[in-house]
Structures are given as structure tokens and as C-alpha cells.
Amino acid sequence: LPGAQLPASPAALHLQPLARWREITGALLAPQASISPKYFYDQRGSELFEAITRLPEYYLTRTERALMRRHGGAIAEAVGTGRVVIEPGAGSCVKAQALCRRLRATHFVGVDISADYLRGAIERLRMALPGVDARAVAGDITAGLQLPPDIPRQRRLVFYPGSSIGNFDPLQALALLVQMRALALEGGALLIGIDLPKDRAMLEAAYDDAAGVTAAFNRNVLVHLNRLIGSDFDPRQWQHLALFNQAASRIEMHLQARAAQRVRWTGGGRDFAAGERIHTENSYKHPLPAFTALLRQAGFASVQSWTDARGWYAVVHARA
Ligand code: AVJ
Secondary structure (H helix, E strand, C coil): CCCCCCCCCCHHHHHCCHHHHHHHHHHHHCCCCECCHHHHCCHHHHHHHHHHHCCCCCHHHHHHHHHHHHCHHHHHHHHCCCCEEEEECCCCCHHHHHHHHHHCCCEEEEEECCHHHHHHHHHHHHHHCCCCEEEEEECCHHHCCCCCCCCCCCCEEEEECCCHHHHCCHHHHHHHHHHHHHHHCCCCEEEEEEECCCCHHHHHHHCCCCCCHHHHHHHHHHHHHHHHHCCCCCHHHEEEEEEEECCCCEEEEEEEECCCEEEEECCEEEEECCCCEEEEEEEECCCHHHHHHHHHHCCCEEEEEEECCCCCEEEEEEEC
């Protein structure tokens, strides 16, 4: 887009870290345009994701919850009680609360980039479990997180439920698992949820529900970007796509241009052809043996797992 001019008010540019602007616009300008799935979760996006977890087609959340209930005793026995539970991307801390109760955890550390939301969640956890020393830490584990020095170094358990690891390609996932092992320290452990490979129709329905909630969630990323980089995306011009890529064992979400259009943002822009796609998310479905191998590569030992009767989902415990 030659000669793209700055908008009347380039204030957005000053309020944003330049690094984020560069990251977002760089990805939009690549031959295959993409948006990182981390930008799904503004206020509206977080609400839409909550709604997704209650959809009949989205089996993940309720399958994990049932697994944690059904095997809660065995999991607690394997993990051990009196743990220091650390949850990266803690969000509402609802799952952590159940786990901390079950494990009679001594400490809980919720880590999230959205610090305001996290503080409220930690407050609720403290009310429900007054015996637990609960802390909110603003941070991002993918960016080399440092915990406050008074968090005990013994008996740490990194908790990463919800199959969020699926958003990372295998190499990034390996790097993240290495980070988690470093966070757990010697004698610590990881408890992680993963979604398993399954029938294409079932996967595609889970990411393209009949009520259109996932489509709204996908399109909302454009509204969020409009605020972040001062872009003028029209979400109605973009069609939600969810496709299972069998070779890579991942669900891909895309936004496909309904017509040729020009999108401008602060300091730039791009033309999109009709039918052109922006890749917005990968959600990997790791076979359990492959994921176990990844854990071992990351330095974890003695991997144990629990799977539901239908083989849809797994909760995995690995010692650091
Ligand atoms: C939050 C990454 C686990 O991949 O299933 C839900 C996000 N995207 N529907 C997933 C998501 C579309 C979700 N994770």
C-alpha cells in the first residue's frame, strides 16, 4: 500500500509498545497473513470463549472437568498434597480452586498477562480457600517469567489445564515445556491437559458451532486489532473457517475475505484479494505417545496420564 498516511490521531501508536505494533503488522504483511491467537482474549473475546466452553459441540472443557473429578483421587495421590500450585494463564482460577482444594495446596500463584482480571479471581480464591497463600503475578511464561522470591522453591506443581498447549506448534510447545520444567524446579512437577486426535467431523464442529459463537470469537480478533493498531477491519467482511489439517494434526482457524478489500492501520495497510485468508489459530491435537515423547525431550521424567473412556482428552502428570 504505497504512501499510506498516518491517521489524524496517531495516539494509539504512542500508547502501544512499538514491539507489539511491529509484531502484529509484520504478521499481517507476511505473504500468508496471520494474527496470533493471544489477541483473541480482550474483554469480549474472553466472554465469547467462556460461552464456547458451554457449547454442546465444544467437548474439551466438560471432558477435562469430568476427567479431573473422576480421577481426582488418583491424580492427588500421584501429584501429592501440600503443593505450591503455579498456573500460567490462570484467568478465572476456577480449575485451580478445585485442584488446590483437592491437593490441600499451601500456595497458589496465578500468572496472567491480564493482571486486573486476575486480581479479582485471586480474591475469590482466597475467600473460598482461606488456608491457601494465593498470589497474582502479572506475566507471560512465553517471555521468561520471574516469580517473586518468597514463593517456596519446594514442592512446586505447574498446572496448565484446558489444552492451551495446543496453540503452540511442536517446537514452541517444546520450548514452553522446558520453561515450565524450569519453573517447577528440581522435585517439582507438571499437570497438563491435552486434547487428543479424533474424528474430523467432530473436531470441525467443535470449532465451528451451529450457534456461531466460535465464528463471533474469531471475528472479534479484528475488532481487538482495530483498537491495538488503529486498523479499520470490517468484521462482517470476513468469513470464519475451521479446518482440520490431518497431516499436521491440528485444527486451523482462518478468516477469509468475502470480497477484495483494503485494510489500513496506523502507519500502513494491506490489500486483500477476495477469498484470501488470515490464519488466526492452530489447535494441535497431540497423540498421547507423541506428547509423552515431547515431555521427555523437555527433560521431564515418569509421565503418567488419565484419559476418558472415549479417548477424547488426557490429563498428564510429569515429574521435573
Ligand atoms: C483455549 C486454546 C484451548 O484451542 O480449543 C476454542 C481456543 N479456539 N475455540 C482451543 C479455542 C476456538 C482453545 N484453547
